[in-house]
Amino acid sequence: MEFTERQARIVEIVKNSSPITGEQIAAKLDLTRATLRPDLTILTMAGVLEARPRVGYFYKEKKKTSPYMDRLRQLRVGDFKSLPISIRENISIYDAIVTMFTQNVGSLTVVGEGQTLRGMVSRKDLLKSTLGKTDLQQVPVSIIMTRMPNIIMTTADEPVLEAARKLTLHQIDTLPVVEAFIDEKGEERYEVIGRFTKTNVTKLFVQIGSLGAQS
């Protein structure tokens, strides 16, 4: 279980003096109740704390695994990924930008024979290249792309939650979804089979929430 520093302090306080109200926790931390609200909501939602109306918060000693959480962790990247949009590494930066607009995506995978992953280019990479004196029409995209082994990847089997964590941790918008294979020289290669983005996560979040709404 991963807490932020503040969440860890809240849990400690509730452990040591439950039941305790939100106001009392806030006072101990020198914060307002409003500031604590999201942390208390998330800790309760996750089943770490229990909130009893007009009594206060309790620490849940024997936490049951929430079936909701279990199901959330069963979701796999392969079921929510988008199609990859790929280019070759010898095309110009200018043509890469044009491809991004015609395909309406925020990143491109750069591939060799057999859709083998060679690089990634993001909107950010392309935008940065326009700041210098680079001739966008002449310089190939291979000059500015992120290369192996610096590409953060995911697989169809990976839990959506893990892939989402990679996106936030590495501050990137897209993970290529790959399948590993061994080439004729015995080296590990990756075939690109999709892309997984913050947009996929946001859509999933909305879908889960919307379906829950009682109409």
Add this chain to the structure above:
Amino acid sequence: MEFTERQARIVEIVKNSSPITGEQIAAKLDLTRATLRPDLTILTMAGVLEARPRVGYFYKEKKKTSPYMDRLRQLRVGDFKSLPISIRENISIYDAIVTMFTQNVGSLTVVGEGQTLRGMVSRKDLLKSTLGKTDLQQVPVSIIMTRMPNIIMTTADEPVLEAARKLTLHQIDTLPVVEAFIDEKGEERYEVIGRFTKTNVTKLFVQIGSLGAQS
């Protein structure tokens, strides 16, 4: 409650012939069980269907509002937003791009006096402007920014779920978080107090999921 077309068909099938297994539903739809997995998981998670091991899926006639879902809908933009990064409309496109890199953000709010919202520029807008013959150092950002009334906004009070839906619906990465006020001419204006992005949604998704993991 919002279903995708396929989810609506699944719900119809389960309504008419429950209990029914995943394989049987798949057969009726001419799809594989694997293809249906994410839909069945989400429908179960949302409390629309009930899955009983070795029996099959049931339609939940009397749906209880899930406390988990209730809490999810209580989360407000104001508790999860980021700080806004703002510029003036007379600065050059080039300087806007530089600001985006020095501040490490994917969008900028363009403001007038008193942080009044005048426009938005995204990485996509800036990248598009580099494709033409525009002199990036000379042309002000006001020429390419999205203007009122075309800016999609959110407020601190809005549920995170609604704001996330706006992001997916309008295919944008950032919503300015605003507070409306009436200026001295009696016109409605918006003060920028934050930004809410797909990154905020992804972080929240990860946080909810991570806290649920039993250690």
